[in-house]
Amino acid sequence: MSPNELPAREAMEFDVIIVGAGPAGLSAAIRLKQVAPECSVVIVEKGSEVGAHILSGAVIDPIGLDRLLPDWRNDSSHPLRQAVKTDRFYWLTKRRAVRLPNWFMPPLMSNHGNFVASLGDVCRWLATKAESLGVELYPGFAATEVLYGSRGEVRGVATGDMGVGKDGQPKPGFTRGIELRGKYTLFAEGARGSLTKAVIAKYALQQDRDPPKFGIGLKEVWQVPPEQHRAGLIQHTFGWPLDNHTGGGSFLYHWGDNLVSVGFVVHLNYHNPWISPFEELQRFKTHPLVRSTLAGGKRISYGARAITEGGWQSVPKLTFPGGALIGCAGGFVNVPRIKGSHNAMLSGILAAEKVAEALAASRANDELEAYEASWRTSDIGRDLRKVRNVKPLWSRFGTIIGVGLGGLDMWTNTLGFSLFGTLSHGKPDNQTLEPASKFKPIAYPKPDGKLTFDRLSSVFLSGTNHEADQPVHLHVADLESEKRIEHDVFAGPSNRYCPAGVYEWVGEGADLKLVINAQNCVHCKTCDIKDPAGNITWTAPQGGGGPNYTQM
Amino acid sequence: MKILVPVKRVVDANAHVRVKADGSGVDLSGVKMSINPFDEIAVEEATRLKEKGSAAEIVCVSIGPAEAAEVLRSAFAIGADRGQLVIGEGDLEPLAVAKILKAVIEKENPQLVILGKQAIDYDNDQTGQMLAGLLGWPQATFASNVTIEGDQVQVTREVDGGHQTVRLRLPAIITCDLRLNTPRFAALPSIMKAKKKPIEQKSVDSYGVDLKPRLQVLKLAEPPRRKAGIKVKSVTELLDKLRNEAGVI
Numbered sequence: 031m032s033p034n035e036l037p038a039r040e041a042m043e044f045d046v047i048i049v050g051a052g053p054a055g056l057s058a059a060i061r062l063k064q065v066a067p068e069c070s071v072v073i074v075e076k077g078s079e080v081g082a083h084i085l086s087g088a089v090i091d092p093i094g095l096d097r098l099l100p101d102w103r104n105d106s107s108h109p110l111r112q113a114v115k116t117d118r119f120y121w122l123t124k125r126r127a128v129r130l131p132n133w134f135m136p137p138l139m140s141n142h143g144n145f146v147a148s149l150g151d152v153c154r155w156l157a158t159k160a161e162s163l164g165v166e167l168y169p170g171f172a173a174t175e176v177l178y179g180s181r182g183e184v185r186g187v188a189t190g191d192m193g194v195g196k197d198g199q200p201k202p203g204f205t206r207g208i209e210l211r212g213k214y215t216l217f218a219e220g221a222r223g224s225l226t227k228a229v230i231a232k233y234a235l236q237q238d239r240d241p242p243k244f245g246i247g248l249k250e251v252w253q254v255p256p257e258q259h260r261a262g263l264i265q266h267t268f269g270w271p272l273d274n275h276t277g278g279g280s281f282l283y284h285w286g287d288n289l290v291s292v293g294f295v296v297h298l299n300y301h302n303p304w305i306s307p308f309e310e311l312q313r314f315k316t317h318p319l320v321r322s323t324l325a326g327g328k329r330i331s332y333g334a335r336a337i338t339e340g341g342w343q344s345v346p347k348l349t350f351p352g353g354a355l356i357g358c359a360g361g362f363v364n365v366p367r368i369k370g371s372h373n374a375m376l377s378g379i380l381a382a383e384k385v386a387e388a389l390a391a392s393r394a395n396d397e398l399e400a401y402e403a404s405w406r407t408s409d410i411g412r413d414l415r416k417v418r419n420v421k422p423l424w425s426r427f428g429t430i431i432g433v434g435l436g437g438l439d440m441w442t443n444t445l446g447f448s449l450f451g452t453l454s455h456g457k458p459d460n461q462t463l464e465p466a467s468k469f470k471p472i473a474y475p476k477p478d479g480k481l482t483f484d485r486l487s488s489v490f491l492s493g494t495n496h497e498a499d500q501p502v503h504l505h506v507a508d509l510e511s512e513k514r515i516e517h518d519v520f521a522g523p524s525n526r527y528c529p530a531g532v533y534e535w536v537g538e539g540a541d542l543k544l545v546i547n548a549q550n551c552v553h554c555k556t557c558d559i560k561d562p563a564g565n566i567t568w569t570a571p572q573g574g575g576g577p578n579y580t581q582m
Numbered sequence: 583m584k585i586l587v588p589v590k591r592v593v594d595a596n597a598h599v600r601v602k603a604d605g606s607g608v609d610l611s612g613v614k615m616s617i618n619p620f621d622e623i624a625v626e627e628a629t630r631l632k633e634k635g636s637a638a639e640i641v642c643v644s645i646g647p648a649e650a651a652e653v654l655r656s657a658f659a660i661g662a663d664r665g666q667l668v669i670g671e672g673d674l675e676p677l678a679v680a681k682i683l684k685a686v687i688e689k690e691n692p693q694l695v696i697l698g699k700q701a702i703d704y705d706n707d708q709t710g711q712m713l714a715g716l717l718g719w720p721q722a723t724f725a726s727n728v729t730i731e732g733d734q735v736q737v738t739r740e741v742d743g744g745h746q747t748v749r750l751r752l753p754a755i756i757t758c759d760l761r762l763n764t765p766r767f768a769a770l771p772s773i774m775k776a777k778k779k780p781i782e783q784k785s786v787d788s789y790g791v792d793l794k795p796r797l798q799v800l801k802l803a804e805p806p807r808r809k810a811g812i813k814v815k816s817v818t819e820l821l822d823k824l825r826n827e828a829g830v831i
């Protein structure tokens with residue numbers, strides 16, 4: 031059945047529509063209701079519940095929360111229960127861990143006053159605040175289409191149809207999506223949002239900016255024996271197991287009921303197509319520094335998510351007629367601090383204030399110029415500007431020299447100047463791979479089932495579930511070039527970068543085909559970013575599908 | 583005709599739960615909770631009966647913590663008209679639940695009560711049967727088809743090795759099986775309207791029934807971990823392993 035044979039969609043009107051209930055979307059909704067209680071605000075969230083798709087470290091800088099809910103510390107239900115107590119930074123070699131003294135670190139790197147928590151729990155809690163202020167919040171609904179008006183302005187979004195079969199035909203119980211129409215639409219989809227990507231292209235928002243840059247972050251939550259737990263200890267490493275030409279590093283945070291969140295980020299501008307970020311995390315856990323923390327513990331969850339790394343240079347123009355990008359849809363992660371949730375909240379607040387002003391002036395569907403004009407001089411800009419050269423230096427000079435120069439640049443920026451000006455990031459991440467023939471395949475160690483695991487048993491712990499009978503939500507535009515480029519030149523890196531084992535090349539010669547196990551997808555968006563042939567587009571599957579993260 | 587559908591808030595079918603370290607229970611912190619899938623089927627069936635004109639009103643009742651209001655809202659989004667929330671903390675056993683339901687039924691006077699065949703948290707498969715016993719009503723369990731015929735209801739039951747069709751006089755109790763229907767996707771406008779439907783709240787103690795547990799849980803343990811499988815090269819090897827290693831043939 032073609033779209034025009036389907037029954038018409040019902041439409042509903044709101045003042046403000048928000049796509050995504052992450053820290054950015056929820057903060058925007060709360061601020062709107064604080065300053066303009068009469069306005070109607072709706073949020074749609076593709077996860078089965080708020081927090082189901084949220085994955086973060088997370089060490090949280092409370093600057094955003096302090097501004098949003100100044101009294102939050104007196105709220106007995108808040109989830110920021112663990113203050114950071116000890117902050118350690120290591121350079122790893124295969125067997126050794128060299129601790130960098132804290133005085134060596136630029137002051138902006140300090141985690142004093144921050145909290146270790148689950149960002150998903152923070153979002154669940156913010157959702158209760160938003161709902162009690164009258165925000166209409168609908169988890170289980172993915173926004174799949176941007177609605178445009180006759181002047182080319184954004185008018186809202188449509189949610190996806192439910193109950194469509196594999197073959198694209200409606201099944202019994204088929205339910206048509208809904209049009210949510212409004213005066214302003216805020217895209218808060220996080221890193222590499224699917225509608226955000228369409229809007230960036232339509233309004234050429236990336237023009238005159240560096241390309242967006244990303245990393246992939248994989249994370250596990252462990253419950254460890256009490257004698258190995260050091261509440262409030264946070265630990266970061268760089269170096270091993272990555273080589274000097276691959277950017278990335280680890281985080282390990284102690285919090286909760288003997289919980290340890292351990293994760294690994296690999297910058298997606300890596301060159302060697304044999305790299306498997308999943309295996310790097312597994313290998314990393316075997317380092318004596320980490321093994322001694324996790325040994326005898328139990329892994330209770332797993333997941334992965336792309337993280338934005340372009341920062342200051344790569345943030346696109348944030349506004350266009352009828353809407354704006356907030357949070358990691360714009361890309362406000364501070365890379366050396368591996369923090370973005372505070373800026374996600376601050377940008378949600380800032381945009382909400384500008385929307386409220388516009389509504390008060392009876393404006394609608396025009397450009398929120400004041401938001402674009404103010405972020406660089408706000409706390410967000412101040413946070414990102416100082417660290418703008420860290421990632422470019424790392425990419426250019428490799429880890430050892432790059433991280434040193436990055437540190438120096440953060441120091442001089444703290445004092446108000448930079449020796450480097452503003453460096454550019456170079457090519458988009460899907461153009462950085464080199465042909466597979468230039469490298470030897472990497473022999474990763476086999477999982478032991480205690481400390482290290484295979485991918486499928488890991489995906490099981492993410493609680494990922496999709497309705498099986500629905501169209502594949504990962505679109506490969508041109509299978510022929512996917513084979514010629516992705517498979518023949520780069521030896522199928524999707525099989526290794528995908529943290530859920532979704533892509534598999536099977537068969538040989540004329541029978542070679544790409545199998546897409548879409549049901550396993552954890553919505554990290556890496557394939558949409560890294561595919562060297564630029565063929566893969568991630569679209570939102572039927573609402574409610576995807577991971578069901580807890581304590582992430 | 584009025585239909586009453588009891589709906590339970592249970593851990594979501596896709597969530598992973600862990601047994602607490604001391605074996606005293608299941609750790610539900612931060613775990614997604616949902617309407618029991620079989621109860622969703624029961625609400626769907628009641629809604630279809632109403633759409634066919636066989637029923638006039640659907641009342642749902644949930645017994646549990648204050649958050650159980652959410653599962654009543656899920657039931658409203660499918661088609662239930664109003665709800666009763668009986669607030670009580672802790673795990674109530676099926677007998678206690680059946681006694682409270684009996685009290686609710688005596689006040690509401692429904693002609694038909696549709697329950698799920700079991701709740702997927704403890705898989706007891708008892709509440710419907712106990713309720714029928716307490717009320718002295720006829721019951722048809724594991725229903726895969728329901729048709730109202732005047733003051734009677736015809737039910738197809740899933741039994742071992744086939745189907746059994748029975749006819750009951752109303753008022754009656756039905757518990758539904760997985761294949762009775764596939765619940766609809768609640769559309770956004772229905773979910774929005776669901777927020778406005780009325781929920782009456784009571785406390786479990788207000789019924790004056792004996793809720794004392796009859797069972798004592800000694801210990802909970804996770805099932806032993808299954809060993810990784812292996813690939814065999816031939817049927818002969820498979821037979822050999824089944825015979826000599828597994829000892830099953």
Ligand SMILES: Cc1cc2nc3c(=O)[nH]c(=O)nc-3n(C[C@H](O)[C@H](O)[C@H](O)COP(=O)(O)OP(=O)(O)OC[C@H]3O[C@@H](n4cnc5c(N)ncnc54)[C@H](O)[C@@H]3O)c2cc1C
Nearest residue numbers: 050052053054076086087088089173220247357358370371
């Ligand atoms: C491994 C890792 C570690 C990190 N560590 C830290 C840390 O320690 N501290 C820190 O501050 N930050 C950290 N970050 C960054 C931080 O998580 C992000 O900056 C933050 O989550 C961005 O918030 P957001 O609201 O913009 O997007 P997200 O948190 O990504 O939320 C977006 C929401 O929108 C929903 N959504 C997306 N598309 C749609 C759609 N089409 N329809 C409906 N819903 C949709 C998603 O399901 C999701 O719930 C880390 C990130 C990663 C990946």
Ligand SMILES: Cc1cc2nc3c(=O)[nH]c(=O)nc-3n(C[C@H](O)[C@H](O)[C@H](O)COP(=O)(O)OP(=O)(O)OC[C@H]3O[C@@H](n4cnc5c(N)ncnc54)[C@H](O)[C@@H]3O)c2cc1C
Nearest residue numbers: 486487489490491494594595596618619620702759760761
């Ligand atoms: C609402 C509901 C209704 C139920 N109704 C019934 C019922 O009527 N009768 C009954 O007997 N049981 C029923 N069950 C119980 C449930 O179906 C069983 O627990 C399940 O069949 C157990 O199968 P499993 O051991 O393969 O575990 P599962 O949890 O089904 O599977 C475990 C893992 O194996 C993998 N896997 C499973 N099947 C495949 C496959 N075909 N190919 C590749 N990977 C696979 C999955 O990825 C999954 O991660 C019901 C459960 C629920 C929640």
Ligand code: SF4
Nearest residue numbers: 528551552554555557
């Ligand atoms: S298919 Fe793409 S988005 Fe899904 S898990 Fe794999 S890499 Fe991530």
